[in-house]
Amino acid sequence: MTVLWKMKRSMAWNPFKLIFLCITFFIFATRQAKGADDLYRFCSEEDRSSDNSSYQTILRTLLSSLSFNATANANGFYNNTILATNSSDTVYGLFMCRGDLLPHACKDCVANATQTLSSDTNCSLSKSGLIWYNECMVRYSNLSFFSTVDRTPALYSWNVANISSNLSSFNSLLDNTMNETTHEAANSSKRYSAKQGNLSGIQTLYCLTQCTQDLSPQQCSDCLVEAISRIRTCCDGKQGGRVLFPSCNIRYELYPFYRVTDDAPQGLVPETTYAHTDSEYSEDPGYISHNCSNNNSDAAFRSNLGTLFSGLSSNATSNYGFQTHEGTAYGLFRCRIDIPSRLCQLCIQNSTDKITSECGLASTEAIIWYNHCWLRYSDRNFFSSTETSPRFVNLNFSNSNPIQSSVASELSNQLAKVATMTGNTDNKFQTDDSLRLNDKQTVFILGQCSSDLSSNSCIGCLNDVIGTAIPWSSLGSLGGRVLFPSCILRFELFQFYNLTPTTPTAPPPPPGESQRRTIILIVTSSILASGILFTFCYYLIRKNIRKHSRAILQENFGQESSTIESLQFNLPIIEAATSNFSQKNKIGKGGFGEVYKGILFDGRSIAVKRLSKNSKQGIEEFKNEVLLIAKLQHRNLVAFIGFCLDEQEKILIYEYVPNKSLDYFLFDTKQEKVLSWIERHKIIGGIARGILYLHEHSRLKVIHRDLKPSNVLLDENMNPKISDFGLARIIEIDQEEESTNRIIGTYGYMSPEYAMFGQFSEKSDVYSFGVMILEIISGKKNMNSHESHHVADGLLNFVWRNWRDETTLNALDPKLKENYSNVEVMRYIQIGLLCVQENLDARPTMATIVSYLSSHTIELPFPQEPSFFLNHRTNPIVAHESSSGQDANTSIPSSTNDISISEFYPR
Ligand SMILES: *[C@@H]1O[C@H](CO)[C@@H](O)[C@H](O)[C@H]1NC(C)=O
Ligand SMILES: *[C@@H]1O[C@H](CO)[C@@H](O)[C@H](O)[C@H]1NC(C)=O
Ligand SMILES: *[C@@H]1O[C@H](CO)[C@@H](O)[C@H](O)[C@H]1NC(C)=O
Ligand SMILES: *[C@@H]1O[C@H](CO)[C@@H](O)[C@H](O)[C@H]1NC(C)=O
Ligand SMILES: *[C@@H]1O[C@H](CO)[C@@H](O)[C@H](O)[C@H]1NC(C)=O
Ligand SMILES: *[C@@H]1O[C@H](CO)[C@@H](O)[C@H](O)[C@H]1NC(C)=O
Ligand SMILES: *[C@@H]1O[C@H](CO)[C@@H](O)[C@H](O)[C@H]1NC(C)=O
Ligand SMILES: *[C@@H]1O[C@H](CO)[C@@H](O)[C@H](O)[C@H]1NC(C)=O
Numbered sequence: 001m002t003v004l005w006k007m008k009r010s011m012a013w014n015p016f017k018l019i020f021l022c023i024t025f026f027i028f029a030t031r032q033a034k035g036a037d038d039l040y041r042f043c044s045e046e047d048r049s050s051d052n053s054s055y056q057t058i059l060r061t062l063l064s065s066l067s068f069n070a071t072a073n074a075n076g077f078y079n080n081t082i083l084a085t086n087s088s089d090t091v092y093g094l095f096m097c098r099g100d101l102l103p104h105a106c107k108d109c110v111a112n113a114t115q116t117l118s119s120d121t122n123c124s125l126s127k128s129g130l131i132w133y134n135e136c137m138v139r140y141s142n143l144s145f146f147s148t149v150d151r152t153p154a155l156y157s158w159n160v161a162n163i164s165s166n167l168s169s170f171n172s173l174l175d176n177t178m179n180e181t182t183h184e185a186a187n188s189s190k191r192y193s194a195k196q197g198n199l200s201g202i203q204t205l206y207c208l209t210q211c212t213q214d215l216s217p218q219q220c221s222d223c224l225v226e227a228i229s230r231i232r233t234c235c236d237g238k239q240g241g242r243v244l245f246p247s248c249n250i251r252y253e254l255y256p257f258y259r260v261t262d263d264a265p266q267g268l269v270p271e272t273t274y275a276h277t278d279s280e281y282s283e284d285p286g287y288i289s290h291n292c293s294n295n296n297s298d299a300a301f302r303s304n305l306g307t308l309f310s311g312l313s314s315n316a317t318s319n320y321g322f323q324t325h326e327g328t329a330y331g332l333f334r335c336r337i338d339i340p341s342r343l344c345q346l347c348i349q350n351s352t353d354k355i356t357s358e359c360g361l362a363s364t365e366a367i368i369w370y371n372h373c374w375l376r377y378s379d380r381n382f383f384s385s386t387e388t389s390p391r392f393v394n395l396n397f398s399n400s401n402p403i404q405s406s407v408a409s410e411l412s413n414q415l416a417k418v419a420t421m422t423g424n425t426d427n428k429f430q431t432d433d434s435l436r437l438n439d440k441q442t443v444f445i446l447g448q449c450s451s452d453l454s455s456n457s458c459i460g461c462l463n464d465v466i467g468t469a470i471p472w473s474s475l476g477s478l479g480g481r482v483l484f485p486s487c488i489l490r491f492e493l494f495q496f497y498n499l500t501p502t503t504p505t506a507p508p509p510p511p512g513e514s515q516r517r518t519i520i521l522i523v524t525s526s527i528l529a530s531g532i533l534f535t536f537c538y539y540l541i542r543k544n545i546r547k548h549s550r551a552i553l554q555e556n557f558g559q560e561s562s563t564i565e566s567l568q569f570n571l572p573i574i575e576a577a578t579s580n581f582s583q584k585n586k587i588g589k590g591g592f593g594e595v596y597k598g599i600l601f602d603g604r605s606i607a608v609k610r611l612s613k614n615s616k617q618g619i620e621e622f623k624n625e626v627l628l629i630a631k632l633q634h635r636n637l638v639a640f641i642g643f644c645l646d647e648q649e650k651i652l653i654y655e656y657v658p659n660k661s662l663d664y665f666l667f668d669t670k671q672e673k674v675l676s677w678i679e680r681h682k683i684i685g686g687i688a689r690g691i692l693y694l695h696e697h698s699r700l701k702v703i704h705r706d707l708k709p710s711n712v713l714l715d716e717n718m719n720p721k722i723s724d725f726g727l728a729r730i731i732e733i734d735q736e737e738e739s740t741n742r743i744i745g746t747y748g749y750m751s752p753e754y755a756m757f758g759q760f761s762e763k764s765d766v767y768s769f770g771v772m773i774l775e776i777i778s779g780k781k782n783m784n785s786h787e788s789h790h791v792a793d794g795l796l797n798f799v800w801r802n803w804r805d806e807t808t809l810n811a812l813d814p815k816l817k818e819n820y821s822n823v824e825v826m827r828y829i830q831i832g833l834l835c836v837q838e839n840l841d842a843r844p845t846m847a848t849i850v851s852y853l854s855s856h857t858i859e860l861p862f863p864q865e866p867s868f869f870l871n872h873r874t875n876p877i878v879a880h881e882s883s884s885g886q887d888a889n890t891s892i893p894s895s896t897n898d899i900s901i902s903e904f905y906p907r
Pocket of ligand 5: 037105108109112133135
């Protein structure tokens, strides 16, 4: 059990690492993360040889032959087999370089990869291993894998920046470009293709697909199609993403991460030229630009602004970044930290003077950028939000004569690296001069974010600069800058910053670390096979959260304590919004309090959850929980807006979703609208993605614990939004053990293990989701709470019997008369049945479910008879503990935004 021991030791402080270890444990593989610049490495721990064995010698021979053969002739790919006298010691291996790589770069990458594998004590003894870099991969095994398509282990990663333009047109461009690329890659001898799509005037979408060259065109195409189908799962709405399988991989970005044309770098790269003070490091504050809004401010605001400015100015003597507010006037400044503090002070003095003279205190919002600093104010609280406009862009465009494609590719990759490094420094500032283009030219880069941003928001902001502000296909010369309100990026061929800063900058974390922030690993099939281990890991994690919860919070939110300010609302504001909690604004009542509709002063419609007074939580704990909830942002989750804390009151504020909840459309007999199959299909998919986000992709693992149709709200476009996630710990109840002695949830949707023993996990959410699928398809309620004592023949049983007897379509909602596909309906029913299996290991994970839903080609396992635990619900633990008050009231259709529960785990 050495693996377990290692897990225990290393998980003490880093919950992310902990989840990671659990996942690698499932696939019996391990990775060492000691600052190497590989993306990931997997080396099987299941099957290992011993020190100085003949296998180890043969593996060394193989790795050195790969490295040796990474020559120009190899064309970026080479496979080899080293035969042994004992056939179980034979080793098969290959390397593959990214198709656009020049031979010397390929050779370097393969040399690093083989070197890393043979010096990694785990890998050098392992019977199979795999390592991925940006530019190449190396793989070996004692079993032949040539000419077969392998999809595990899989690695998914994405660009933190979100798509801000129209998502559906982005997605269709992505689909089409990927489709063309796939076709071309499968039919080319290198099994590689990269293509661009024109997204807008200056934005280009760059797509790359590649298979190992041992695959046939058909195999390559199959592998790539599967990889593309996973993009929606990992990377939907993101500016970049990749799916790496052992046999093929795909990637897309809004910057040229590969060489678009075949030109090799040659000659000097054209420089951008500037006026004197801007062409080197200068002590001049260097005014650049400003932007005032047209709105007129009132006298009170103007007076606050005066005070705000003097507060900012006076703080510039001791700080390089400061934010504060005076009444409703919010302001911040940020200085570059490579300058001495007297220059910061001078720059802020100059900015407040200039902004006053230019905007005349009449604007409600303004920003001014200098070479040394920038300063903003507004009448709204903009702290901690990433803002990308107004923007200042100073770059040379040339459609006819852009810089060489190889340079654009090197530059954009380096800028992306600097973006990540900047976000990971303590002071969100990073300079870099490691990119040498040739003997004469070095690129100097400076990235900085507003200090109120979290690491991820900073990385996202800078990536947004790289993806949306730099015209990669028509950049005319190397050099320029982009200034956003939340972050700035400059790159030049001369040194424009102070190389010996006066304040020490926090060292960037080793690259391996920084990469991992943006990468999450999902290994679907193997996880399925190891449900027991998963449960084990899961409990281990959970135990630890309690021990180290403070450290975890510190780690997750240390720098974001200011966030809590922006989320907090005063009671008078909430009272005004809800007309003093008037009865006519009341829209629901749940086990944990009442729900009101309200209109906030800025016009936003909100749902106000007034928690009943029996919560035992202290103020700090409450705030911490709220901060966790605020991190959960996904299009299929109801947006969290803030909270209010008063001596008597604990209130949570969510966006108000105008349409009714799903149960109304499914079960209310009075309503006229019948959901079409297309709508049901879309609702099921949306709910699945929302739960997957909670389970896998959010910063903290969240188990909802009360998924049911009344907790799924539908917006005007019938997009589902899950509500009431993340409330478990606020409402809780002393609870020490993994299993809770008080069952929170709703009968009919609770998994047997949860209802009977209080054990909850992702798989209990999967169960609830399965019940929902079957209800959505059949239009029948699983059980009515009034009948909960004598359910003899629930929905699950009904659907199961029809499925078993091959009359599956009888289970379909009779109101659905046409426009559905039999195959699709039957497939969805089968998925629903798989989710409600009694044995939790037999239930798929949400990641698997999402892949089942999005692909018609994945074969589904056969379900067993689901459990009808309600039949033997004599267990006294269950009998008296329903606490979601909602269901006593099923006749109120607008159960919008009730309260229920969910639980967080660190990842
Ligand atoms: C393997 O060989 C090295 C040097 O040949 C030796 O120092 C080491 O003790 C050996 N290890 C084992 C487990 O035999
Ligand atoms: C690969 O490298 C080995 C040496 O490790 C060499 O003997 C062999 O000829 C090379 N193969 C090719 C195809 O270049
Ligand atoms: C490389 O892969 C091909 C295709 O599967 C296979 O036929 C060939 O034997 C492999 N070459 C070596 C040296 O193993
Ligand atoms: C081959 O190696 C395996 C394990 O490495 C061993 O069990 C087996 O006895 C060996 N066979 C021969 C013929 O040496
Ligand atoms: C190879 O390793 C060296 C030293 O660790 C590093 O500087 C270089 O960038 C690496 N090259 C590649 C292609 O990863
Ligand atoms: C991709 O191409 C295949 C065949 O070339 C076609 O059937 C499929 O519909 C295309 N998909 C998209 C999204 O264009
Ligand atoms: C910094 O700003 C705050 C709030 O505006 C103000 O109260 C304080 O005096 C300033 N600090 C210094 C050192 O001037
Ligand atoms: C801004 O700074 C410069 C010094 O670089 C100074 O000459 C100028 O007077 C300052 N402007 C204002 C408005 O303070």
